Amino acid sequence: MLRYLVLRLAGVIPQLLLISLLAFVIMKSAPGDPVASLVGGREFMTQADYERVARNLGLNEPVVVQYGRWLGNVLQGEWGHSIQDGRKVSTVIAGALANTALLIGVAGVGIVLVSLIAGHLAGTRAQRPVDYIVSAAALVSFATPAFWLGLLLILLFAVVFDWLPSSGLVTLGSPDTLVTRLQHLILPVATIILAHAGPYVRLVRGSVRDVLASDYYRAAVARGLPRRILMWRYELPNALTPFITWCGVSLPLLVGGAFIVEWVFSWPGIGLLFLKAAIAKNYTMLMAAVLVTGAFVIIGNLIADLLVAWLNPKLRRQYGHR
Amino acid sequence: MKKMNPLLNVKQLSVRYATGADEVRAVDEVSFSIRPGEVVGLVGESGSGKSSVAQAILGLLDQHNTTIAGRIEFDGENLFSCDESGWNAVRGRRIGMIFQSPESSFNPVATVGAQMVEALRWHFKLAKVEARQRALAALREVGMPRPEEVMHNYAFELSGGMCQRAALALVMALQPALVLADEPTASLDVLAQAELVQWLALIQKKRGFAMLVISHDLNLVARLADQVLVMHGGRLLEKGATRRVLANPQHPYTEQLLRAVPRLITADMRTHNDHSVKNGVVLP
Ligand SMILES: Nc1ncnc2c1ncn2[C@@H]1O[C@H](COP(=O)(O)OP(=O)(O)OP(=O)(O)O)[C@@H](O)[C@H]1O
Ligand SMILES: [Mg+2]
Numbered sequence: 020m021l022r023y024l025v026l027r028l029a030g031v032i033p034q035l036l037l038i039s040l041l042a043f044v045i046m047k048s049a050p051g052d053p054v055a056s057l058v059g060g061r062e063f064m065t066q067a068d069y070e071r072v073a074r075n076l077g078l079n080e081p082v083v084v085q086y087g088r089w090l091g092n093v094l095q096g097e098w099g100h101s102i103q104d105g106r107k108v109s110t111v112i113a114g115a116l117a118n119t120a121l122l123i124g125v126a127g128v129g130i131v132l133v134s135l136i137a138g139h140l141a142g143t144r145a146q147r148p149v150d151y152i153v154s155a156a157a158l159v160s161f162a163t164p165a166f167w168l169g170l171l172l173i174l175l176f177a178v179v180f181d182w183l184p185s186s187g188l189v190t191l192g193s194p195d196t197l198v199t200r201l202q203h204l205i206l207p208v209a210t211i212i213l214a215h216a217g218p219y220v221r222l223v224r225g226s227v228r229d230v231l232a233s234d235y236y237r238a239a240v241a242r243g244l245p246r247r248i249l250m251w252r253y254e255l256p257n258a259l260t261p262f263i264t265w266c267g268v269s270l271p272l273l274v275g276g277a278f279i280v281e282w283v284f285s286w287p288g289i290g291l292l293f294l295k296a297a298i299a300k301n302y303t304m305l306m307a308a309v310l311v312t313g314a315f316v317i318i319g320n321l322i323a324d325l326l327v328a329w330l331n332p333k334l335r336r337q338y339g340h341r
Numbered sequence: 342m343k344k345m346n347p348l349l350n351v352k353q354l355s356v357r358y359a360t361g362a363d364e365v366r367a368v369d370e371v372s373f374s375i376r377p378g379e380v381v382g383l384v385g386e387s388g389s390g391k392s393s394v395a396q397a398i399l400g401l402l403d404q405h406n407t408t409i410a411g412r413i414e415f416d417g418e419n420l421f422s423c424d425e426s427g428w429n430a431v432r433g434r435r436i437g438m439i440f441q442s443p444e445s446s447f448n449p450v451a452t453v454g455a456q457m458v459e460a461l462r463w464h465f466k467l468a469k470v471e472a473r474q475r476a477l478a479a480l481r482e483v484g485m486p487r488p489e490e491v492m493h494n495y496a497f498e499l500s501g502g503m504c505q506r507a508a509l510a511l512v513m514a515l516q517p518a519l520v521l522a523d524e525p526t527a528s529l530d531v532l533a534q535a536e537l538v539q540w541l542a543l544i545q546k547k548r549g550f551a552m553l554v555i556s557h558d559l560n561l562v563a564r565l566a567d568q569v570l571v572m573h574g575g576r577l578l579e580k581g582a583t584r585r586v587l588a589n590p591q592h593p594y595t596e597q598l599l600r601a602v603p604r605l606i607t608a609d610m611r612t613h614n615d616h617s618v619k620n621g622v623v624l625p
Binding site for chain 2: 146233234235237238239240241242243244245246248252253256257330331332333336
């Protein structure tokens with residue numbers, strides 16, 4: 020198992036390098052001018068000032084040199100300062116990452132619970148009313164875009180009923196307690212779960228049906244084992260492997276969805292930061308956001324793969340101690 | 342031999358599957374009985390409804406697209422009136438079942454030992470250590486080499502023959518009064534087949550449980566069974582003592598079945614005769 024872990028970890032570094040290089044090149048070739056956007060437009064600066072600022076920021080050098088210097092600094096733990104306001108990138112990113120991790124973490128746990136429970140209910144009661152309801156709901160979820168659902172929920176719960184806050188982490192001028200923080204979490208988390216759970220539910224339903232139709236499940240029933248054992252030792256562990264694999268594979272979709280939701284709900288996470296930095300061509304911030312997102316997805320994938328390997332006796336034996 | 346009350350009594354059993362608009366009559370008013378300690382062979386070509394009979398006995402048929410009619414009594418009890426906990430007390434513990442493909446009948450994420458211990462603990466309410474001891478004893482009883490090691494093995498780590506013997510041990514550990522064996526040798530190579538049949542015959546003789554052996558291999562049935570049932574298209578065409586049916590078939594279909602394996606049957610009839618006479622089975 021350790022050997023497997025080391026092998027997989029070694030693969031992460033080239034992946035991150037590739038992501039950063041691609042992001043750098045794309046960003047540099049996109050239209051827009053970071054120096055001009057600092058003062059609101061090229062026409063507000065003299066040519067001499069413009070060149071001085073560009074030189075200070077190292078923007079007059081070839082792209083390859085800029086990338087090399089950026090990479091060298093990052094490897095030394097120096098992420099630079101925001102071109103927009105001079106704040107340390109590492110501080111800003113850390114704060115945003117915590118917010119995004121909270122959002123995706125809570126929503127992820129929600130998706131796992133919803134899809135395992137709904138998938139179990141539909142899979143074990145296939146072609147009965149529960150199954151039809153769950154499957155129809157999954158289809159609706161599959162077809163609903165997150166941003167549209169987010170706006171709908173805001174309209175309903177924040178504007179019409181005024182039960183929940185519609186944006187941000189906290190409401191300015193109101194007390195900041197655990198309860199208000201949770202209230203701010205409800206709508207964005209609900210949006211992610213409702214807009215994303217569909218395919219997960221369908222997958223679990225299918226896996227559960229496969230297990231129930233399997234020889235080993237039938238043999239276990241023929242052995243007189245009670246429901247409790249059939250569910251926890253046969254159905255769940257065997258349905259879990261394809262589910263976790265899919266969780267890993269679909270993580271980029273989920274992160275993308277969460278970024279959109281951050282924008283809809285002004286949730287101060289990586290996604291919102293990314294969007295603002297992209298508009299301002301704030302390349303130090305943008306690169307950090309891309310790299311952190313890439314690392315998040317890659318590490319998530321790695322955890323999923325490790326879990327799958329650990330759940331699979333064949334792989335466990337291959338890399339194990341025995 | 343004193344005539345005993347039947348252990349299993351199947352009366353007018355019919356099984357129909359709904360497949361879309363169509364309906365398959367898989368089993369059509371089949372009646373037979375098995376006495377305690379008796380081995381009954383059920384033969385017939387593929388699709389004749391043999392597995393459906395076995396699955397009906399254990400209540401394994403999916404109730405959604407299946408219609409069952411008739412009555413099955415086990416030890417005087419009507420099985421069709423069982424609720425869930427009633428079935429759980431019968432399945433495994435009083436009626437065991439051996440399936441055709443040994444590897445796929447084990448949970449892929451649990452060891453052989455874990456599955457034996459799990460079933461033993463559930464049915465006999467045993468402590469873990471005690472369940473382990475009984476599992477080991479059952480593996481030894483079926484002649485499993487290195488049983489301690491096999492306890493820690495997954496099914497994919499065992500050969501087909503070893504796997505089927507582990508499956509046999511799992512059934513035996515629960516000490517059922519009746520064993521349903523649905524094509525137990527069909528997926529094994531010839532050597533493993535011979536070995537399994539040998540162990541099956543030995544243990545059956547020693548323990549004296551009743552058995553329903555399903556097979557299209559007449560050779561296997563001739564070797565093990567006291568009585569033979571011949572099925573075709575869901576109907577029971579012929580039943581009787583093994584020797585009588587194989588030597589003197591009454592139905593043309595049975596004759597046809599026999600002609601398909603002439604050489605093997607004649608070779609085997611001799612051993613079967615010795616065996617059945619020794620057992621004191623009443624021959625016609
Ligand atoms: N779940 C099911 N749904 C629909 N039809 C089925 C189902 N199970 C069996 N059948 C049909 O019922 C008939 C009898 O099947 P069964 O499996 O009992 O036969 P069998 O004698 O055991 O055959 P084999 O030797 O191939 O195992 C077949 O025509 C089969 O196609
Ligand atoms: Mg069959």
